[in-house]
Amino acid sequence: MEDMNVADVVGDYREVRINYYDGSSRTVLVTDIETPIPDGRLIVSRTDPAGIITHVNDSFVDMSGFEHQELIGAPHYILRHPDMPAAAFEDLWQTLVVEGKKWHGYVKNLRKDGGYYWVYATVIANIRNNEVVGFTSVRRKPSRKKVVEAEVLYRTLV
Amino acid sequence: MTYHFTVSPDFNPSYLSGWFIFNTWLQRQTGEAFHLELYNDFESQRQAIAEDKVDLIYANSYDASVLVRDKGFMPVACPAGKSDxxxxxxxxxxxxxxxxxxxxxxxxxxxxxxxxxxxxxIMLEPADLNRDNTTSKTCDTYILVAKDLIQGHADAGFFLQETFDKLSKVVKSQLRPLVRSQIQVIHHVLLLGPSLLQMHQELQRALIAMNDSPAGQSLLESLNFSAWESVEPEDTEFMIDLMDTLET
Structure with a gap:
């Protein structure tokens, strides 16, 4: 994936190099600007088994700051924020793929403009004829209390 | 043989006559006898489904999940551009x-x-509210939910948006929407039961073409739809996955 573009970023930023599970890496530009999810918004996406985005709803597009066509075909980790510990995604993989169960967790997502938004995410595997054909994820607005708890926990894991 | 058609009990009563007109249209299109049975509540409708007394249903997404997975129903069409x-x-x-x-x-x-x-x-989660720290009363209809709010028997009411928006001005003037969902991908769907699967293609074609004639357009209007659009099994599987994802 390409590095983030300075022209897309709003506000003061810091540069962080992120290494992804598939061996790729990129430089992301991160600001301290939070865009909370508006009440009532549910963010929906679907990926193929390799984590490539195949479907997003309008709420996903709006919150991510990307255009619809930029998201379709991109790896879902386009949203990965460097403050998220790798352990959280290892837990997701273990729960979802190895154990075949639904995964829940609080996630700090990265926006195209370098800002972030917190979500409570749920992910399930889409199974057809005993085969995983993709993953569906729904993200919703978490309570402030849960965000604070997650921030404290994740600082100890990064 | 008479087949049984039903509509999810959350349909707006303003469109009651529209569903009867639809039932007549259905019989003309298919050449089969259909009886429209409208249930007062979800419980009695689910009982009828459990007893295999439903052959065709306009179902909400939750019931569609059960009907497709457990009862072998197949999606035909949904209202175009309309989400729940x-x-x-x-x-x-x-x-x-x-x-x-x-x-x-x-x-x-x-x-x-x-x-x-x-x-x-789900929309209450930002307030850290859940089933354990709230109390719930279940009413038979949305009108009764509105009545509970107006009479001070409840602090908050849950409504299907379309139903709330169609409440009378007098009722709505005593109520205030706090938050509306924006999920965009959940919708009602017309499902054919196993006894009618042979008419799937014919019915789907007729529904999609409904918008092509003035009579069809008038029928669509009586249902408050702009058109029908086809729903493929994978579309419904996606919605079922989504409902699974939402259930905590």
Whole structure:
């Protein structure tokens, strides 16, 4: 994936190099600007088994700051924020793929403009004829209390 | 043989006659006898489904999941550009102005419309509210939910957005929507039961073509639809996955 573009970023930023599970890496530009999810918004996406985005709803597009066509075909980790510990995604993989169960967790997502938004995410595997054909994820607005708890926990894991 | 057609009990009563007209259209199109049975509540409809007394149904997404997975129903079509959204409503004079201000102990009035209840409970999460720190009363109809709010028997009510928006001006003037869902991908769907699968293609074609004639357009109007659009099995599988994802 390409590095983030300075022209897309709003506000003061810091540069962080992120290494992804598939061996790729990129430089992301991160600001301290939070865009909370508006009440009532549910963010929906679907990926193929390799984590490539195949479907997003309008709420996903709006919150991510990307255009619809930029998201379709991109790896879902386009949203990965460097403050998220790798352990959280290892837990997701273990729960979802190895154990075949639904995964829940609080996630700090990265926006195209370098800002972030917190979500409570749920992910399930889409199974057809005993085969995983993709993953569906729904993200919703978490309570402030849960965000604070997650921030404290994740600082100890990064 | 007479087949049984039913409509999810959360349909708006303003369109009751539209469904009877649709039933007549259905019989003309297919050459088969259909009886439209409307149930007063979800429980009695589910009982009929469990007893295999339903052959064709316009179902909400939650019931569609059960019908497709457990009963072998097949999706045919859904209303074009129409998604099911939920709304949390307060009495007009409630001091609450935001979701986060809703307190534990909140008294909720709702119907047993499962997808609406699920979406509304999700919308309460930013206030750290859940089934354990709220109380719930289940009403048979949305009108009764509105009545609970107006009479002070509930602090918040859960509504299907379309139904809330169609309440009378007098009723709505005493209520205030606090938050509306924006999920965009959940919708009602017309499903054929196993006894009617042979007419799937014919019915799907006829529904899609409904918008092509003035009579068809008039029928669509009586249902408050702009058109039907086809739904493929994978579309419904996606919606079922989504409902699974939403259930906590």
């Amino acid at each position: 959204e939920a709304v949390i409503v307060l009495p007009q004079d409630s001091p609450i102005q935001s979701v986060e201000a809703l307190p534990p102990g909140l008294r909720i009035s709702s119907t047993n419309d499962p997808d609406v209840n699920m979406m509304c409970m």
